[in-house]
Amino acid sequence: MAAAVAQGAGQDAVLLAAAEAMPAILLGARGYVFVCPENLGSMSGQMKEMFDRCYYPLLGRIEGRPYATAISAGSDGAGAQAQMDRIVTGWRLKRVAEPLIVNLGAQTPEQIRAEKSVSEADLGRCRDLGSAFAEGLGLGIF
Template sequence: MAAAALSGAHEDQDSAARSLRASDATPGDMLAAAGYLFVSPENLGTISGEMKEFFDRCYYPLLGRIEGRGYASAIAAGNAGQGAEAQIDRIATGWRLRRVAPSLIVRTGADTPVAILAPKLVQRNDLQRCRDLGRSVAMGLHLGIF
């Protein structure tokens, strides 16, 4: 999903969009960005541990320093997604970020132990929705809309 969103962001040749794993992202990376697209799986009703660790590590160093920047989120979930969405939104509210697009929640339907443990295949139309979101966020930033 993140790769598809980045692909969409790069449809505009002037896009400076880049993708970082949550474990590699630093407060400096966040300060250098004009906006953010947070992409995470939902695990047990919340964001992934790696994403949570990123927010824990970066929250206080960025507090009061990125206010007003735009953000959006894309979440891969079994049947829900709202738990991860709410968690991201609470953190973004603390940073005083501005949501610039509705959350994109891709539901895989995995709700049995076998399905949950199996590799997930994101459907073509959902990947297109990710590309569209990446393109929209990048274009909005490029045009100064957000």
């Protein structure tokens, strides 16, 4: 999903794994699309660790920048979405797109353990999110 968002955003996008996202890199960005899976009703541990590591170094330094989110979930994604929204509220980021939640419907133990794949239609929604985000930045809309 993250790769599809970056593909849609085009050549100016920087795709980083959560472990690679450092405060200096995030400080240099004009906006953010946070993409992660929901695990046990929460954002992934790697994404949480990124926010833990970057929160205070960026506090008061990135206010007003745009953000969007994309979450893959076994059911509703609401827990991960709520966590991310609470954290970026402290950064005073501005949501510029409705949350994109891809429900993979993994509810049984077998489905939960199985490798997941995102449909082409949902990857298209991710590309559209990236494209709209980049276009908004480029036009100075946000």
